[in-house]
Amino acid sequence: MTEPATTDPQAIAALQDKGPLAPPRSQWLDIWDQLKRHKGAMIGGFFLIFITLAVLVGPYIWTLDPQKLDIRNKDLRPIYTAIWDSTAKTAWGHPFGTDNLGRDQLAQMLAGGRASMAVGWAAMLLSLLIGTAVGVAAGFFRRLDGPLMRLTDLFLSLPILPLLLVAVTLFRQPLRANFGPEGGMFVLIVTIIGITSWMPTARIVRGDILTLKEREFILAARSIGTTSWKTITRHLLPNVLSPIMVSATLGLATAIITESALSFLGVGFPSDFPTWGKMLADAVPRMVDFPERVILPGTAISLTVLAVNYLGDGLRDALDPRMRGR
Amino acid sequence: MLTFTIRRLVLAVPTLLFISFAIFMLLQLAPGDPMAQVPLTVPPEVKQQMREALGLGQPPLVQYWKWLVQVLWIEPKILIDWLTQDSWLLGWLPDTNLYQNELRVISWQTRSPVMDIVIQRIPQTLWVVALAYVVGVLIAIPIGVYSAYRQYSVFDQAGTFVTMIGFSIPPFFTGPLLIVIFSVQLGWLPSIYDTTHVVNDWASFKIQLQQMIMPVMVLALQTTAQISRYMRASMLDNLNMDYVRTARAKGMSEAVVVTVHVLRNSMIPVITVIALGVPSIFGGAIITENVFKVNGIGQLLITALFANDLPMVMTLTFIFAFLIVAFNLIADILYGVLDPRIRYD
Amino acid sequence: ERGADGQVNIIYWQAPSIMNPYLSGGTKDIEAASLVIEPLGRYDPTGALVPYLAEEIPTVENGGVAADLTSITWKIKEGMKWSDGSALTAADVVFTAEYCMSPEGGCAQRAKFDGVTSVEALDDLTVKVTFGQPTPNPYGPFMGGQSPIIQKAQFENCVGAAASSCTDQNFYPIGTGPFVVTDFRPNDVISLEANQNYRDPAKPAFATVNFKGGGDATASGRAVLETGEYDYAWNLQLAPDVLAQMAAAGKGEPIAAFGTLVERIEMNLTNPSPDLPEGERSTVAAPHPFLSEEPVRRALSMAIDRELLVEVGYGQAGRATCNLVPAPALYASDNTDCLTQDIEGAKALLEGAGWTDTDGDGIRDKDGVKLSLLYQTSTNAVRQDFQALIKQWWSEIGVETELRNIDASVFFGGDPGSPDTFQKFYADVEMYANNFDGTDPQSYLSMYRCGNEPKPSSQWQGENINRFCSEEYDALLDELARTGELEKRGEIAKKLNDILTKETMTIVPLVDRGRVSARAMTLGGVQLNTWDSELWNAADWYRIKE
């Protein structure tokens, strides 16, 4: 054993831990900083905000009633068609043109967006909620695992159409009484889409919970007397956020598309209640003569889905403290 | 592994019974009536008679029991008879005559055994929907692999963009769009699928290809989008593993490192995703089948639904549930086979 | 020459599921079957009766129909052969009646045989149908696509409860028609070939038929009009602009013809309010709070611009009408009052009836009752467009409308458990189309008889959808049943029609809907027929050579 002769201050420094030097900052600021660096997420986010604002505020600015028929001005083309086709029927009063009954397309886009976004978000949130709850319960409580997974199989095999018809018969009247005709249908559709699309989320979450449960910090949590409920909310859920985010981004897209498929099959919202999916479905037979009628709602759906996807990517990175600051 | 498999198989029986019962009750609750297609000019008494002729008057539990016996007892007997009599596979076995003209599951719409129609639909479904799935997977895997290997490259970004667009555009739009372009404008491809077409030589195969290409592409677009996302994520996980470094340290070329070492590991979770997607082949292509008139199982289900053909809907949903349970099991077994670390017992 | 023109491709966007019209009421099935099995006589495109398997159409004049209208005697043409080569005899005809009249069989065309007491073969080629009471229109059995003759030898073991297990017979019936089924794929495709024993050796011109089903009207229209893959597409219920755009491609042309199908709005004379107890809701026990007032109904009708509806929804395939019975000419009323829209008149009418907008919300009210309607119909693009237009017009006269569309299989399903059937009528007004078989409207008009309304005690079955009840109307109906003379019958029928429409506005007819189908430019011989199967003369179809 050799005792060092001198006590050099540098030696102490050498043994001192080098901690991060940056001053601490609030969590949300951190997340925001990280998010700012993700270009896709920023573009996606801004687009999402834009479209949300547009559908929320737009109808107050563009006050034309989307359901108002103006049969004399039917089949107007969007004004931009005038650029290459001077003979096209256009009107400044209807910048996006009108449909075959003379409904203003811009107003329809705005109103339709409202419905589509609302259905998308609500159904996605509902399915996330169910999926996460089932997944966590199945993964965390061993005894519930078998029954819950069989339940998942059951829901996977449930056909959505009869389910919708059953729900319509059983619940339309009370829902209509409580939420009005459109609101009632909204609740119904959201519920049906929600309860028929939570299964993949549940599966993924369950798998992740099963592996997380083996991690030492869960054991540590138990040793410091954390209750099961707290363990789930504090330790497990934040750590399965990233697969939940992926499910969420896909879920929003699926919900919007499922709603449009329901409209296409003729079981959905009242016919005069526009949604992007319905506009797209209605316009398909006329897509050669009036391509804008499919392009407008089609692009709106696609861009929203893309935006959510990119935003989800960015958020996933930003919410994970390990990725942050890298 | 074997005990695991057998155990799961045995457990699957009550699961399936429960699922079938739940679906049956659901369909019972659903409104609608097989007489909806009958014109309004037919008086109600006649409709009532027709309903009774279909056995609709019986209490639901009796109907369920009858259906259960038919599906689980009578239909298998027919299958065994067919296997031992006509099939080339087991035709050498002594002929069995288990089926004694008991009542089979009869479709209300067509008054013919449901199973016969289902079997009739299988070729279309396999040609188009299953092939689309295969094509989708085959496209998705290289895309996923390459986008992960070159993460954040132009290819990766473009791949994400295109697959997400593909994912977000509903098939009831892409289908007619393709038809307008390729059938109407260009006239290259038929817009209506001919299910009676028989492939027996090169020329007929070409025709088959022509009529398949559009529905297959529309369907594959959806599959590709999802599978390639999974593939990419899984590849990314594995590319950072230590064993990849080991492989490189051994002097393996990049191609070997990626396609042998990483791919095999990344495929494990993706294979189960793929396996779990297979059941949807049989029910998930309703709109595309309708647009191109492929008339596979999906179309069968939707027409049966709209015609309130309960036995048909019930049987198809049951087959669907059966497939889901079966492929769940297959996915688990595949997992065990592909990943030597996992052994069920 | 038989079989010289190769294959004809027909597309029906609703796929046939069976080839036996006695087991399915669906038009698609009846029409597909009409290629194979034939009745004794058919209706031609003008609604006139033409003999097919029969020597001639029996009438009172030629002695075929008994003077007291209680029996009809058919004579089968000599030498008629089934496609298997055996001869068609009176026994087959008698068997056909037996088959359909057997109660357990669930025969979909049972109504055709209503009132028939016996069907007997007088000799090998003569059949006599006897009715229980004088029947002015004895052409129910064995006339038209719904009631073709099936072969006794083939169906002998399929009578009654056994009917549904006879899959082979139901898919591959032996017939006398121009074609024979070679491959039947339910809900998908039917392959047929020329019947070698068809009575006219030169027909059919086509050797094979490819009868495809499934998809939607747009796609089948496209297949004939735009891509030319198919020769004939059935029932193209498409918006006129879409159809016109397709036709512009020049590969084929749409063809239209009119029958008795009328798109109408039915007014609910009873109260459908959900606040009423089940059992009283939408029954005669509870009259409608405002639709029971004639001026309201009339105002609603006046606000509608039927010409515009036609323009938007049907084009050439529709005609604005004010009549429930639009054809044949003998029975069609000349009522055209409703054809011009009169918003102001409607307003004035409401005003006069005391319906004013007291609270300034744009909706008229009286004694606390608002003119607020629930308007339901089945899911269908054109109907939804109509709903939107009509809602707009009604809002202009101060009537608020909530729209609802219900899946057709539920709406027309007749399930007494469902609140959404058209019979239950849990709405204020509903829109659908209906027609009558053949050319005689008697049973059609009888639907609106007092007591024939759907009600809980009848399991919500019944055809008097509006819950209309008028002694005068019922008395006229009885008179019609007694009258055999055509002129007189026409007069009574017109009067009945006017009571329902012009006078009480219980039924608000909108459009006399024609049938639009499409044929390829190269397909000749097509004569669109709305009184019978569209394929009624498929034996005469041929390929037009360039």
Add this chain to the structure above:
Amino acid sequence: MLDAPIARIENLRVEFETKAGTVVGVEDVSFEIASGETVCVVGESGSGKSVSSLSLMRLIEFGGGTIAGGKLVFDRKEGGEIDLAEAEQSLMRTIRGNEIGMIFQEPMTALNPVFTIGRQLTEGLKVHRGMSASEADARALELLREVRIPEPERRLKQYPHELSGGMRQRVVIAMALACKPRLLIADEPTTALDVTIQAEILALIDRLKRETGTAVMFITHDMAVVAQMADRVVVMFRGNKVEEGTVEEIFENPKHPYTQALLAAVPRLGEMTGTDYPKPMKLVGSNAAEPEPIIGSDETLLEVKGLTTRFPVKGGFFRQTVANVHAVEDLSFSIPKGRTLSLVGESGCGKSTAGRSILRLVEPMKGSVKLDGLDILGQSDRDLRKARADMQMIFQDPFASLNPQMKLADQVSEPMENFGMYSASERMDRVAALFDRVELPRSFMQRYPHELSGGQRQRIAIARALALNPKLIVADEAVSALDVSVQAQVVNLMMELQSELNLSYLFISHDMAVVERVSHDVGVMYLGRIVEIGPRRAVFENPQHPYTQALMKAVPIADPRKRKQEKDLNFKPIPSPIHPVGYEPVKNEYKEVGPGHRVLISDSGY
């Protein structure tokens, strides 16, 4: 220096592009390696050891790094010297695995889990040597024999997960040696292994070097290993080489203050010989007074009797229990207040299970655990939660035992929150006090675990354990994953806390030197049983059980003049602890050989 150098690193600089900007992994490093020589590279975690070695293989590019400067001169067998820093990847591919072999740190993950050992071994042979499948198989077998794997034929067909950690590491070594490389880079090849296996692996590498004359670059942060292996030593510190010299020079006369501090922090087996009580280490540069020995008291805190824990192995059709893993068998010991009992033993002998059973984090099968008179095993679930406030646990892996998504302050205050102690603001005050207590700046309170170094993280874990004022802390390998210097600080901290708060520790470790430092009493475990237990001094200075003796022999000593010889090592593989359901093991019987020093005389399985 024996020969001309095989590899020469000159002024190497490696940079990483990260989102936060450029990170310098290695700043300026130069040294050389001659054939037949072992050069040990030491330094704390993150000092750039791995980065240097990966640069030499040009694998650094795949991890996102770039060689920003310097030369990597390699002397090829034929063809003379080349600068690897400039070489094409295609050329590198012929060098990697062929002329330079590399052994990686983690035997658990360095092998591809889905391919057989045979396939992974032969792969390189086929590429570099152009061997046919059968030739390659033969060579692979030969290699496995060389690294002394039992039953080599069977191993070829097995998958990595079917081998133990030690065997896996041998496979990795065999892979690195497959093409007879002239330079072998071993990056912490033994860090994750048990002492016994470590000793064998070290002996193996040493023998191979002597027999084949391969140059070895050996990376480690364990000074005892350095003393055992090195010819020359390179000390690295934050991306720079700070000192280089022969092993004797470095150990006996360190020049650079960092090296001095490092050596001072290394606990050495035998340091405590002759003392009865543990004493904190004297660290370089700390101005604290001469450490005082920790006496503790004689009052019993924890009393464990006949503790037995078995894990059921389910199987068969009905998933019934077909066998049991006998993880802990009939354990009895007691810990007085303010004292430390250490459990030592090889991996899998049941140390962790014992610790967890006491806290009832796993349910023991039988036995009794009394903490301050309270029967822990008899408590209902609710009371148990309360009882846990008195006993806390610190886990081995500071990464894994903290929730990556929670702020540190929240993690430390969580136990108090769970028990509803204090108001929110009081809690924060207490957290701050705890941060002071474990010598972490308060500014860390708002950070996340990943922002801290391993040592800091372990301090957080300690702070969390202290939050409830426990009487007993079970420290399961609490310092095993830490750098020596950090380890010394954490150990000292724990001991200070003990003397101040009169804590008792159950200290679980396989590091004999650390155990010697901290314990009052030591229990040696083998296959679920305590084979020898007694006061530390008695057990270390006078081991009685043959297993204890063998274990002591295997421990490397941080002194180059006390190297172990391979022939000293004699280890049998541990038999399986799995027994069929009806199996009843023999009861443990002990012989008292000194005051409180008992040795197992019934069958232990060794």
